[in-house]
């Protein structure tokens with residue numbers, strides 16, 4: 001059992017059945033008595049899963065190895081809350097790693113999926129829905145003259161890179177340390193130590209030959225990019241970048257950085273691929289490129305675009321996209337690409353975002369600022385070194401007193417302290433992303449009660 005002091009009982013108490021408020025010593029103060037987290041059923045399910053799936057999971061971070069403790073097994077979710085197999089309720093701060101910008105089981109999305117499912121799950125032939133979703137994407141991302149749907153962000157990035165290589169007839173690709181572009185072989189390059197060094201495989205099973213054309217450079221440093229181009233002026237096909245890094249924790253681009261990448265790639269005839277799998281429809285309707293005013297040649301999308309179903313997309317300049325088969329020589333395909341259920345979910349999601357753009361994004365900004373700054377204030381009070389990086393509804397609390405501007409500074413965080421914080425927050429009913437190097441996300445279903453709940457839980461976790 002853990003005790004969380006509070007002055008805002010009405011806001012938080014109703015969310016945790018089994019929790020109750022007791023009066024504090026000082027008049028007008030209250031203490032939230034939290035039942036200890038019981039994960040008996042989840043533990044049983046984890047043990048069974050470990051017999052069947054490596055690590056018991058289908059994606060490594062779900063195993064909680066980075067933070068320790070048992071991962072709860074989710075039974076269902078609604079709005080801002082996750083419910084596990086043991087009957088525990090959690091305030092969700094990771095939103096399925098990004099897609100759930102309107103909260104879980106958002107009724108119009110649920111309905112759209114149900115109706116599409118009744119018509120048939122997959123046809124392997126074209127449907128009107130692909131054009132409908134493509135038009136919505138184009139309204140949000142005007143530079144996307146043509147696009148193609150795939151089934152994941154990994155596929156979107158992998159295909160965009162193949163296309164850039166096919167279009168330019170060049171082999172080298174620049175990516176940045178700490179940026180994640182899915183798990184295709186060429187992108188699994190670890191944070192390299194030297195500037196402009198050739199790629200080092202970041203995973204067993206990826207031969208050096210496969211990544212020898214991947215150049216991993218530090219983020220937020222234009223000089224190393226210039227130097228790489230100067231060394232290979234006619235060999236670099238593209239630069240791929242997370243415009244706001246989310247996969248090393250949240251890291252903002254320095255002023256002029258993205259513009260600089262645009263200038264350098266244009267100067268050397270390379271394509272700029274902005275990977276908006278995480279930031280697209282998240283930071284604004286038109287993603288980071290709208291927020292920072294940059295026009296990439298190609299854009300990759302995922303997460304929100306499929307409304308929570310497996311879906312990704314890549315698109316951009318028509319002359320580049322027309323290099324794809326069947327028009328051009330670059331092969332790319334997918335049995336389930338443009339899947340009717342994913343299209344329906346994406347259409348419902350984007351239609352809502354477009355129709356309610358102002359209130360959605362101003363609301364997300366307000367709520368997230370209150371949560372991020374509320375916890376930062378608690379950390380200051382507790383004397384805990386915490387750096388908060390945030391853009392809109394995407395943020396990370398780094399356990400370090402220093403600014404985090406690239407992968408090296410993110411990696412200097414106290415990951416053990418993050419792990420303890422993660423567990424204490426989970427015990428108090430708040431589910432953070434299970435790694436220091438991941439972004440947290442807020443949805444439109446998060447409101448005043450949730451702001452108060454997160455800040456109170458952090459108070460309990462950091463001050464006690």
Ligand SMILES: *Cc1c(COP(=O)(O)O)cnc(C)c1O
Pocket residue numbers: 151152153154155157180181182183242246247275276277278302303312
């Ligand atoms: C999540 C993510 C990917 C990979 O998408 P998957 O759907 O997990 O394959 C690629 N790029 C970025 C920026 C991401 O956040």
